[in-house]
Amino acid sequence: MTPDGASSRRGVGPNLLLAWPALALFVLFVGPLVVILAVSLFRRVQSAFFEPAVVLDNYARALEPFYLERLWVTVAIASGAALVCLVIGLPFTYLLARLPRRRQVKYLVLVLASLSLSEVIVAFSWSLMLSRTSGASNALVWLGLLPSPQAWSPGLAAVLLALVFIALPLTVLTFYPPVSRLNPELVEAAATLGASPLRAFMTVVVPVLRRAVAGGLALVFIFVLGAYVIPQSLGRPAQWTLPVQITDQAILKSNLPLAAALAVVLLAAGAAVSIAILAFGLKRQRSEA
């Protein structure tokens, strides 16, 4: 090919190459969002899935006290799990990024393998570990710390433990790039000036990374917000989150319009909290600068 060919490819090349990615993402990513919005306004019919209409009944139901309470429970559980992930994940990632290469790779393989574990498998194993017959309470009885074995699942503790488990690997992987690119001289300077490692971490590392941390935290929050299997199988009805209700309506009750309206409510709540987290990250950074 000649250099002239190169310049003419500039016109056609990008668009030709982008055709498939753009088509796939528009149809299969934007498409579902548009369809959810549309179906949330549709009317439910018994014989088919739904029929086109513009009604607000679904939103009226989605905003009833029952579902609002579920929304509050969902946001509270997701916030709690995301905060625990932040408190464990950030120092863990920081220490991880400073390990020698060989050990770093071992930890990264463990983190990736945990990330890939199916939510179903995670729920199954935590239900075993917290059960009365084969769970951790047996070990505590054996150690003499508990009088008799107890069942800790289902319950709030089980839901939180398992949610943190599925979200922690994601937390570590989102924090890893900014944390590992952090200039080590910053921390060394703080140490030279007499700061303890913990103090250097809190007063130098955390403020410098505030923006990246806020972004990662928002991502983890959204991920936990949309979890279905764990709240459903490790929670009591009191911990059944909005995703449990959405799946219930969509699959078991065949009420897709209500499921869609609930999904829009969940999306709106998720967006609102994420924006608040991101704004917090930005504001603090400006005042530090």
Add this chain to the structure above:
Amino acid sequence: MRVWWRRAFMGLVALYLLLPIVVIAGVSLNAKKVLFFPPQGVSLRWYEEFFTSSDWSAPAVRSLIVAVLAGLIAVSIALPLAYAVWRWGTRWARAVMLLGLAPFALPPVVTALGALVLWIVLRSFGQPYSVVLSHGVFLVTLPLATITLGFASLNREVVEAAVTMGATPGTVARTVVWPNLRPYVLAGYIFAFVLSLNEYIIAYMTVGFTFETLPVKIFNSLRYGYSPVMAAISLLFFLVATALFAVVGRVGDLPRLLGAEARSD
């Protein structure tokens, strides 16, 4: 320096991540159909059941088919997209890129519900290919992230030197770009493959009743009673994922593949 508390903290987190695997491995060895930990008696019959009973091997094969194809779809979207952004960086290319990074920023249940209603509207609800395409697009973020890093690691001057010395675009792609890019593409594919293999909620909503994948099968079985065979499968899945990531760590520079800068040590 107080090294011990750092080690203790790292060790505790690693223990937390490994604990379920230890319990699952123990339970899978029970001699009878009970879920005791520590196991009572030792037997490999549940592993045998997984490989011999079509109740379990058929969903496993379905999951494998979906994951192999979904990974290919994800890479087929990510590779040209990342290339277009690196090569031309037009506004349009960057807009599509943003779209490709967005699926991970949606609550998973919304992604699944969206896939369900989309395939109903497209009159393909329950078709096996629907879950392949939905997984492919949902997981595109992973190869897109690694391949973008791969292009960023390419030295543009080397590419330009090859062009100046008369190499055709095909030769440049084959001899300069691809060898550098290969570990990033492979890693992206493996990430998408393993996550698709383990994905539950999208598979359940799109093809849960027509093309039962392994995670769906396990979850359905949990409702009707536990069997150590589920523990055996779970352990095998964890081992497969660990082995694949260990391979990535061996052939490629795992810290760099995950976004760290090149380090000298």
